[in-house]
Amino acid sequence: SPTLEVELVGSNLDQVLVEIVPPSFDANVIFQDWQQAEQRIKEVDLTAVEGKTGQTKYQLKYDGFDQVGEYQLIFQASNLDGFATPMQSTVTVTEAATKPATKLTGDVNGDGTVNIFDLVIAASSFGQTGVGIMGDVNGDGGVNIFDLVIVAGNFGKSLLAAPATAAKIDLSTDQKHHIASAIDQLESNPNRSSAEEMALNVLQAILPERLPITTQLLANYPNPFNPETWIPFELSQDAAVTVTIYDVQGKRVRQLQLGLVTAGRYVTADQAAYWDGKTETGQVVASGTYFYQLRAGDYTETRKMVILK
Secondary structure: OOEEEEEEOOOOEEEEEEEEEOOOOOOOOOOOOHHHHHHHOEEEEOEEEOOOOOOEEEEEEOOOOOOOEEEEEEEEEEEOOEEOOOEEEEEEEOOHHHOOOOOOOOOOOOOOEOOHHHHHHHHHOOOOEOOOOOOOOOOOOEOOHHHHHHHHHOOOOEOOOOOOOOOOOOOOHHHHHHHHHHHHHHHOOOOOOHHHHHHHHHHHHHOOOOOOOOOEEOOOEOOOEOOOEEEOEEEOOOEEEEEEEEEOOOOEEEEEEEEEEOOEEEOOOOOOEEEOOEOOOOOEOOOEEEEEEEEEOOEEEEEEEEEOO
16 A cells, blocks of 8 residues: 655645556547546545645555556646646556565565664654654654664564565765664663664664764864865765865965765865865965865855965
């Protein structure tokens, strides 16, 4: 029973619906009346759900995907001003999906095995509330310690004859923040159960270093320097990063475009911004005092450095 969800921009919506066309539908068949068409094409209304501020979301949990093949879904919406442009999507049903399956408690991603990936998925949504959140294992409308404990308590259980293929864990910045919150709450309990202790150890291994709380520019090293230096910084959020070098008159000497950088600490020589002591045209700058400025999103900070030859 997959959950279908759409997000709309607009107001005073009269109706949001989806037309579900089964794989067996033959577009060349001529219908004698509308009732014949309605028997072949299901038209189902979606229900409004609470979303973020300014968002209007509608959901439908549909259990009628009982044919093997590709269903065509056509979403439509209307208000007093008329109809929105329809949006089309597909749902593919495999033969295995049409057969009854045993629900394995804690198997968040539905791969038939409860393992580290299920815990990471649940922890990545830690603290979120709402309908249909993937990490809400116990179905209470939110992801919390209880969900993590359920997953950790079922580690190793499987419906598969052979081990599931391992997937790469690639976390976004928001997911890392959610996991950090879960670690903080687990650490705050001195009387952790064995399942809580297991969850804590796994999450700490996944996220051994917390993301910085604030974005900041750090002191370059070495300083004074000749002829090169490294400029470390920390980001609390993903941001487009630029480091600009100025002389004492405020004239731009060099600009380093680092592009979009994910949140984290960039303090080692292979991660920090690097300046070779040259201008944009490749000329070596003279000895003296210079200023370096970091721009990362809305954040700007400037510090001083010295070249000695």
